[in-house]
Amino acid sequence: MTVTAEELNEAGPEKILAPVLSATWDTPDSWTLDVYRAHGGYRALGKALAMAPDDVIAYVKESGLRGRGGAGFPTGMKWQFIPQGDGKPHYLVVNADESEPGTCKDIPLLFANPHALIEGIVIACHAIRSNHAFIYLRGEVVPVLRRLQSAVAEAYAAGYLGKGALGAGGDLEITVHAGAGAYICGEETALLDSLEGRRGQPRLRPPFPAIAGLYACPTVVNNVESIASVPAIIDRGKEWFRSMGSEKSPGFTLYSLSGHVARPGQYEAPLGVTLRELLDLSGGMRPGHQLKFWTPGGSSTPLLTEEHLDVPLDYEGVGAAGSMLGTKALQCFDETTCVVRAVTRWTEFYAHESCGKCTPCREGTYWLVQLMRDIEAGKGLLSDIDKIADIADNINGKSFCALGDGAASPIFSSLKYFRDEYEQHITGRGCPFDPAKSTAWADDDTSAHLEVNA
Structure with missing residues (x-):
């Protein structure tokens, strides 16, 4: 069709x-x-x-x-x-x-x-x-x-x-x-x-x-x-081909919808479709939960929030919203997800995958991981929040390839929308979220969980 x-x-x-x-x-x-x-x-x-x-x-x-x-x-x-x-x-x-x-x-x-x-x-x-x-x-x-x-x-x-x-x-x-x-x-x-x-x-x-x-x-x-x-x-x-999509981003493409959604998978649609429309097709977020944040193009693109549900998913629309369409990997996270925890895992990935050729990426991702782990565990200082922003700024646009930019993007965007959550980890001396409830189908009511998946 x-x-x-x-x-x-x-x-x-x-x-x-x-x-x-x-x-x-x-x-x-x-x-x-x-x-x-x-x-x-x-x-x-x-x-x-x-x-x-x-x-x-x-x-x-x-x-x-x-x-x-x-x-x-x-x-x-x-x-x-x-x-x-x-x-x-x-x-x-x-x-x-x-x-x-x-x-x-x-x-x-x-x-x-x-x-x-x-x-x-x-x-x-x-x-x-x-x-x-x-x-x-x-x-x-x-x-x-x-x-x-x-x-x-x-x-x-x-x-x-x-x-x-x-x-x-x-x-x-x-x-x-x-x-x-x-x-x-x-x-x-x-x-x-x-x-x-x-x-x-x-x-x-x-x-x-x-x-x-x-x-x-x-x-x-x-x-x-x-x-x-x-x-x-x-x-x-x-x-x-040009009859689909937008003037500057024509055609069809594959969107990878994953995370806390009812029916994750591949959705092939014209460029310019919105996440709200794709969530309607996929049954929405998992039952009883709501969207907290999402990535439009994988973890290397700045994350967006529920206020961006109607942003056209084409190169210009996502760019105007402050992110990048990237590979159209729409990872959706609900309110049970700790932003600090998610960004820490992504940062660990980039530090592990850095080839080590350039100093900003090799050293910067290493120190980001140390600081992010401390903040997640409640061992950090409030000054560490500005420190990770400064380190990310020293990586972004200054590394040999885009891996460094990708490592910096989740830091910048999560601080933009969820800085209070970082502060809560530090002042509360730990993560306020239950990791067990952040899994794909974990609910308080076990019987309801089994019924949903039946």
Whole structure:
């Protein structure tokens, strides 16, 4: 089912969703080539190969597709940066190292519909004149790795990959690479270093990957959802794509709804939908509880509160509210959650995952953890609140990559909205919240808890 912007205005909650990538997820054997082709798969590929590479880039650019990996950079413009006639190999690298806390869209997409990515890869490689693509997948997700390898093998057997895949004389190879599970490898230049066999650490830029990326050759690095969205755009048209979403953030996307909600999961809808609408679809917060705070794009984006329920979930709307859309990982927490405890856990994650290359991030995240643990345990001083804000300020915008910014975001935003809760931990000498009641389905009445889950 696809929904235009006009239809959305007249629709009830059940009409908000616009499943495109997820349309066949519940179809038996949805990951196979036969099922994918039965639903129009690889139809867009023929149309794209009949177009000149530059025309494909222009078409994707005119569609308004923006990167779905976090920054929202225009996909067609990224392809356009690749120099032509340079005599060097060009590479496409798909970033499938999904590791942002709260984000769970690319892995389900690869598990249920891997051929959408493969078709998108062939089209993208035709556009940027590449003969070799790499998929950098998170190594822990072994079932997804096996299913993706099986789908690639099917595509080779069917002639969509290999010799002549890009037309006469145009060969295309895909390499599926399993990473070792480092959050930092989600950063594109650290991913490239890891792919080349080195320790995953961010590179100094410039030069940017479009000029000197993988093996010092021009490289495009795109998110899984970004590339998987391309076939639908080519097949159904850029006007169809722009009919959804907003003017500056057109199209459909996957929202990952998790936390204290009745029905967490993937909700594919046009950009600009609100959290209130998605909560209506998912049954709201867990019974008997109300929303306290939430993240619009994973834990590295500034958290928002109940007053932001009607903020349009597109790049401009969330930005105007003081946060970032990021990976559209909507983590929802109810009133039983201790903000200090949640931010402490996130900070511990970033300190653990810091690659240690730059001083602000390496030292700053370490000291943030020490102070946050003291505050959570009621051992801190009121002056520590200003101290963590100062340390976060010394990390934000001053570290080698965005990991430092991500570590600082929960600190800044939680102090903005919940400073009194930090003070309460210190003056009350401990956390006023019961950790047992912050779990997904913990209630005072055990029988009611069992009835809800029955």
